[in-house]
Amino acid sequence: MEHVQFGRTGLKVSRLCLGTMTFGYQTDENTSNEVMDAAAEAGITFFDTADVYPLGAPVNDFGRTEELIGNWMRGKRDSFIIASKCFFPTGPMPWDGGNSRQNIMRAVEASLRRLQTDHIDLYQVHAWDPSTPIDETLRAMDDLVKSGKVRYIGCSNTLAYQLARAIGRSELLGLSRFESVQPRYNLLFRENERELFPLCSEDDIAVIPYNPLAGGLLTGKHRSGEPTEGTRFTLGWAAGPYQERYWQEAMFRTVDEFQQIAEDVGVPMTTLAIRWVLANPVITSPIVGASRPDQLAASVAALDEPLDPDVKQRLDDLTHEYRFGDHDR
Ligand SMILES: NC(=O)c1ccc[n+]([C@@H]2O[C@H](COP(=O)([O-])OP(=O)(O)OC[C@H]3O[C@@H](n4cnc5c(N)ncnc54)[C@H](OP(=O)(O)O)[C@@H]3O)[C@@H](O)[C@H]2O)c1
Numbered sequence: 001m002e003h004v005q006f007g008r009t010g011l012k013v014s015r016l017c018l019g020t021m022t023f024g025y026q027t028d029e030n031t032s033n034e035v036m037d038a039a040a041e042a043g044i045t046f047f048d049t050a051d052v053y054p055l056g057a058p059v060n061d062f063g064r065t066e067e068l069i070g071n072w073m074r075g076k077r078d079s080f081i082i083a084s085k086c087f088f089p090t091g092p093m094p095w096d097g098g099n100s101r102q103n104i105m106r107a108v109e110a111s112l113r114r115l116q117t118d119h120i121d122l123y124q125v126h127a128w129d130p131s132t133p134i135d136e137t138l139r140a141m142d143d144l145v146k147s148g149k150v151r152y153i154g155c156s157n158t159l160a161y162q163l164a165r166a167i168g169r170s171e172l173l174g175l176s177r178f179e180s181v182q183p184r185y186n187l188l189f190r191e192n193e194r195e196l197f198p199l200c201s202e203d204d205i206a207v208i209p210y211n212p213l214a215g216g217l218l219t220g221k222h223r224s225g226e227p228t229e230g231t232r233f234t235l236g237w238a239a240g241p242y243q244e245r246y247w248q249e250a251m252f253r254t255v256d257e258f259q260q261i262a263e264d265v266g267v268p269m270t271t272l273a274i275r276w277v278l279a280n281p282v283i284t285s286p287i288v289g290a291s292r293p294d295q296l297a298a299s300v301a302a303l304d305e306p307l308d309p310d311v312k313q314r315l316d317d318l319t320h321e322y323r324f325g326d327h328d329r
Pocket residue numbers: 018019020021022048049126156157182209210211212213214215216217219221230231232233270287288289290291292294295296298299
């Protein structure tokens with residue numbers, strides 16, 4: 001597996017990152033281990049998680065995903081780059097969430113314990129916290145870097161102006177800066193091409209997008225109507241938000257046309273969808289998800305060859321409307 005530079009840092013990460021948010025709820029420990037085995041076998045050395053995973057699970061299960069990763073990584077920690085996150089509430093108290101110094105310090109210790117490691121390679125704020133001054137967040141994260149508990153810091157789900165402001169504050173205050181951003185990005189959600197991505201390319205910020213398959217919609221296995229049981233679109237509390245994001249008639253129509261293009265060029269839809277994400281030069285490492293080990297092969301196959309420029313143009317044209325805000329769900 002090719003490894004690429006992580007933004008402006010000296011770190012190298014695999015060209016695909018493994019998403020883990022299905023581990024511990026949608027997928028049991030055995031299946032999760034098989035997915036991690038399959039990823040490692042394919043050469044993926046970069047894993048993304050969060051303190052609040054698994055997705056869709058009852059609140060008391062938060063942290064289970066990190067525990068499973070910690071168990072699986074025992075004895076092989078140094079062969080992997082681990083990214084985790086904090087922000088969403090993981091406890092009953094009003095300060096058990098957000099990007100305050102209090103929550104960041106509490107959350108990182110809990111993640112380190114569950115992951116059974118003394119450091120996290122990339123620690124990200126999962127979302128912007130309007131109730132905490134950005135300087136407080138950056139100072140807390142900088143302290144984590146200085147203490148060695150965290151190697152690099154990043155953010156997720158930020159608007160371009162928020163990230164630009166955070167970078168500016170880090171520079172002014174002489175603090176570690178967000179070296180990466182984790183935005184949503186796929187053929188059906190392209191808004192970040194307009195403002196966030198140009199900023200990332202200008203400031204050499206690594207981009208590790210999530211939902212590259214739109215939670216499975218772009219694999220072509222779903223048909224409009226009732227969502228398929230056992231998939232993302234019926235997964236506990238996540239079913240509603242994911243249906244709202246992608247279970248849209250207009251998107252099903254786009255997926256039908258996407259299927260036609262995939263058939264024309266003889267590439268499986270899953271492979272083509274990931275290849276299209278990889279074809280954007282701003283993208284460092286898409287975070288691919290799987291609920292079964294055999295699902296990963298089609299995503300990994302995206303690396304076999306680059307996207308033909310004519311096919312890219314057809315896909316860009318097909319999904320042009322998703323660059324604009326109407327689909328901000
Ligand atoms: N920062 C954030 O706010 C945020 C948000 C979301 C995700 N993430 C991160 O990004 C990672 C990836 O996100 P994602 O899981 O939504 O990515 P995705 O690649 O868009 O969706 C993955 C899902 O698609 C289906 N799938 C994948 N390959 C398939 C195949 N070959 N055939 C049929 N179905 C297939 C599976 O779902 P089913 O089996 O259920 O159909 C799988 O779990 C997460 O694990 C997490 O680490 C971050």
